[in-house]
Amino acid sequence: MDKVLAILEMSSAAELTAVALAIVYVVFAIRQSLWCWPAAIASASIFSWLFYHGQLYMEAGLQAYYVVIAFYGFWVWRNGARNGPAPISIKPLGFHVVWIFLLLVSSIVISIYLRLHTDAVFPELDTVTTLFSLFTTYLVARKILENWLYWIVINSLYVWLFMLKEFYVTGILFAVYVIMSIIGFYRWRQDYRQGFKSQSVPARV
Numbered sequence: 001m002d003k004v005l006a007i008l009e010m011s012s013a014a015e016l017t018a019v020a021l022a023i024v025y026v027v028f029a030i031r032q033s034l035w036c037w038p039a040a041i042a043s044a045s046i047f048s049w050l051f052y053h054g055q056l057y058m059e060a061g062l063q064a065y066y067v068v069i070a071f072y073g074f075w076v077w078r079n080g081a082r083n084g085p086a087p088i089s090i091k092p093l094g095f096h097v098v099w100i101f102l103l104l105v106s107s108i109v110i111s112i113y114l115r116l117h118t119d120a121v122f123p124e125l126d127t128v129t130t131l132f133s134l135f136t137t138y139l140v141a142r143k144i145l146e147n148w149l150y151w152i153v154i155n156s157l158y159v160w161l162f163m164l165k166e167f168y169v170t171g172i173l174f175a176v177y178v179i180m181s182i183i184g185f186y187r188w189r190q191d192y193r194q195g196f197k198s199q200s201v202p203a204r205v
Contacts, residue, residue, distance in 0.1 A: 018046035019173045026177060029140065030184040032088075032191070037074035041067050047170075054165055055121050058114070058130040065134055073141035088192040090145045103131045125161050129154055145192050148185030155181055 021043035028036030048063035077086055107128040114123035132154050139147035155177040162171035 012050075014046050015050055015167065015169055018043045018050065019169050021046070022173060023176065026180045026184070030180065030187050032077075032143075032188075034074065034077050037070045037077070040070040040073075044070065050167075054167065055119060056126055056161075056165065057118065057120055058110075058123075058126045062130045062133055066137060069137050069141055073137075076141050077143070086143050087195055088143045088145055088188055090192070091139075096146065099135060103135060104128070107131050122161060122164060125157060129157050129161060145185070145188050148181050148188060151181040152178055152185070 021039050025036045025039040025043055028039060044063040044066035048060050048067070051057075051063060052060035079086075107124070110131070111124040111127040114120040114127065120126060132150060136147050136150040136154060139150070155174045158174040159171050159178070162168075162174060
């Protein structure tokens with residue numbers, strides 16, 4: 001208990017607020033609630049400011065991107081389908097193989113640049129998590145089921161990164177994210193299968 005209190009004392013009110021809003025976002029995303037996106041906008045705005053001052057420049061840029069993609073996600077989830085909310089879909093294996101390769105190569109190039117020309121801390125870890133998060137957030141906005149599998153890996157890496165940077169509450173948040181990502185995957189997969197079955201049943205005249 002003393003360790004928990006010590007961590008909370010070391011964490012700023014801004015970080016705690018961003019963490020609370022981020023949890024609201026994930027809970028609503030798992031439930032496919034449109035209102036996950038306003039929570040994402042508020043949380044990402046705060047995190048962007050925090051990470052910039054913590055010299056995690058790629059993460060700061062990522063959070064700024066989250067603000068933009070959250071508006072896009074709100075629009076897609078509200079207008080993505082003619083007869084109701086946008087449906088959950090999946091992508092073929094080849095799609096993921098190509099994108100993983102491209103993102104890994106890009107991560108190597110960018111991290112080398114950051115290490116040579118900036119004062120960025122942990123540029124390799126910072127870059128790979130950032131680029132994959134950019135890609136995966138787009139998958140969330142498009143309601144692609146596999147987004148949760150990416151988040152399981154990404155969030156695990158983030159736990160390590162933020163603990164190294166002494167963003168302890170944020171590190172704990174991402175540990176919770178790992179668990180929530182697993183829940184999200186099974187929840188969305190169940191909804192996807194139910195939607196697939198309903199589409200397979202001939203309509204009654």
